[in-house]
Amino acid sequence: MAAQLQFNDVTLGYDRHPAVHHLNGEVAPGALLAIVGPNGAGKSTLFRGIVGILKPLAGAILTGDLDVRDIAYLPQSADIDRSFPISVFDFVGTGLWRSTGFFGGMGDRRSREKIAQALAAVGLSGFENRGIGTLSGGQMQRLLFARVLLQDARLIVLDEPLNAIDAKTSDDLLALVRRWHAEKRTVLAALHDMDLVRANFPETLLLARGPVAWGKTADVLTAEHLLEARRMCEAFDDSAGACLVHDVPSRAA
Template structure:
């Protein structure tokens, strides 16, 4: 079976300062993959590379036969301008832009789909609220509703369960499991190792570069987690920009 996602010696970063070094690997169609690692490990940069926001400094990211409209991206809530005067209904409706176009209008079918997506995440009745009035959990439910509308084959979730209550986490995790059951490919950046061990069969442990990638039980060992922390702590953000084809040292 052809890979849904391939990384071929990928280096990603900003101003020639790599945040992810020389990543190689494949993600199978229908995979449920957790991306874990310390703060600053490069998880968000990797996701931005997958969806095309950040272009590789070197190497290639391949998405097989996927069209850009078949990739859904849920960013961290910190990346959302909550002061922007837009209603919950209209924000969720942006999930249809790739299908209807920016000026495609909002017909009855589209409005019904938005209403169903809001109901699926427990936000019926919030349609006319502005996004700045939402709690953290409500904000995350809204972002999931937008992903639902996109009906994507590849779903990329950046910290989807961060700083939300247990009920919201459980509800949104159920959606992730539903997508997995539908054979969609789901990647999620996560910090909660217990959640990863319980619900994600595959894990990539990242620390600017790959520490381990495979079955979750084999990746999340004490030794690997210690190595990931050491690699991130040893990284010097003030160092001169390195050549993209320079293999990073793991020496402290």
């Protein structure tokens, strides 16, 4: 089976300063993969590379037969400008832009029904006319998941989707992640709660500016690997220049 994603000695960074070093590996179609690591490990940087926001400094990220319409990206809620004057209904409707086009509109009955169904699926029926700035943290995450639902993507990339939300919201959103997995979509999620990862994600990549371990979650989330990840992040020099592609061999499998 051809890989859904392939990392060929990828180095990613900003202003020529690397944040993710020498990542090699493959993600199979339909995989449910957690990306974990200490703060500053490069998880968000990796996701920006996957969705095409950030170009690699070296190496390549291959997405096979996927194009931009096949990839849905849920950024961290902190990256959303909640002061922007847009309603819940219209914000979720932006998930249709890839199929209708920017000027395709959301006024036809079929589009409005899809938006209503997505809002119902995340428990936000009745919130349609509220501004996004009025939502709580948990409600905002539900909103972002509703937009992803409308995108109907084959590859779903979730950056800290369960951070700082209540247990009920976390459970509801995890149910959507399991639904996507059951539908054979490929789901990648950056997470911090190791118990949650162990309970829900069969595969894990442990990242610490470079790959520490990648494989079955039980084999990756060992005390030894987690300690090494912390040590690697603490030892990293933020002033370092971009490294050469063949400087250090990748440890991912």
